[in-house]
Amino acid sequence: MLFPEGVAIDGVTGSVQPATARYAKRLSELRGLFQDERAQERAIVDRDDPVVYEVIDYRKAESDLCFGTTIMSPGKVGAEYYMTRGHFHQRRDRGEAYYTQSGEGLLLLESRAGESRTVEMRPGVCAFIPPDWAHRSINTGSEKLVFVWFCATDAGHEYGEIRERGMRRLVVERDGRMVVTDNPKFLGDGSKLA
Numbered sequence: 001m002l003f004p005e006g007v008a009i010d011g012v013t014g015s016v017q018p019a020t021a022r023y024a025k026r027l028s029e030l031r032g033l034f035q036d037e038r039a040q041e042r043a044i045v046d047r048d049d050p051v052v053y054e055v056i057d058y059r060k061a062e063s064d065l066c067f068g069t070t071i072m073s074p075g076k077v078g079a080e081y082y083m084t085r086g087h088f089h090q091r092r093d094r095g096e097a098y099y100t101q102s103g104e105g106l107l108l109l110e111s112r113a114g115e116s117r118t119v120e121m122r123p124g125v126c127a128f129i130p131p132d133w134a135h136r137s138i139n140t141g142s143e144k145l146v147f148v149w150f151c152a153t154d155a156g157h158e159y160g161e162i163r164e165r166g167m168r169r170l171v172v173e174r175d176g177r178m179v180v181t182d183n184p185k186f187l188g189d190g191s192k193l194a
């Protein structure tokens with residue numbers, strides 16, 4: 001049986017107390033994600049394989065609802081800011097919310113039909129992610145980006161499609177400013193390699 005409890009979330013560090021699970025993604029585990037593969041290999045060595053992001057869960061299998069935090073380091077690979085892998089949910093009828101606590105970033109979304117959208121991530125903004133929109137968060141600032149996410153426990157993650165074809169847009173720094181640009185390597189439906 002489940003019992004109610006208060007979960008303390010620190011909006012600056014992203015700590016979750018009590019937590020049920022956590023993981024970290026280092027730059028070496030994100031090969032293929034960034035455009036500039038050589039810059040990524042150099043950064044893995046020069047920066048001692050940094051943690052790009054961490055995820056901390058509060059998840060009870062018997063409950064319909066779960067939540068947790070994502071803590072993203074600031075940094076870039078080439079011109080691209082540090083980002084998450086990005087995913088659709090396995091269950092196409094499950095959306096999510098991302099409530100930013102600290103830092104600044106951009107949430108990049110893509111519908112199944114191929115429409116791209118962005119939502120600014122800054123403290124106080126709760127981003128609504130509709131069902132069946134792929135989502136990737138990007139730390140465009142110079143501090144940690146910390147956000148709380150809430151979704152259905154059975155939503156699941158589907159990474160394959162975004163990993164194989166990428167997203168339609170990239171978020172890069174150009175002349176000291178954040179710019180959203182087309183992904184030259186995007187493999188759309190028609191051009192998918194056999």
Ligand code: F6R
Pocket residue numbers: 055070084085086087096135136137149151155157
């Ligand atoms: C859960 C969710 C977040 C992300 C996390 C890491 O549905 O959207 O908890 O899982 O921000 O991003 P990914 O999973 O894309 O590496």
Ligand code: ZN
Pocket residue numbers: 087088089096135151
């Ligand atoms: Zn998600």
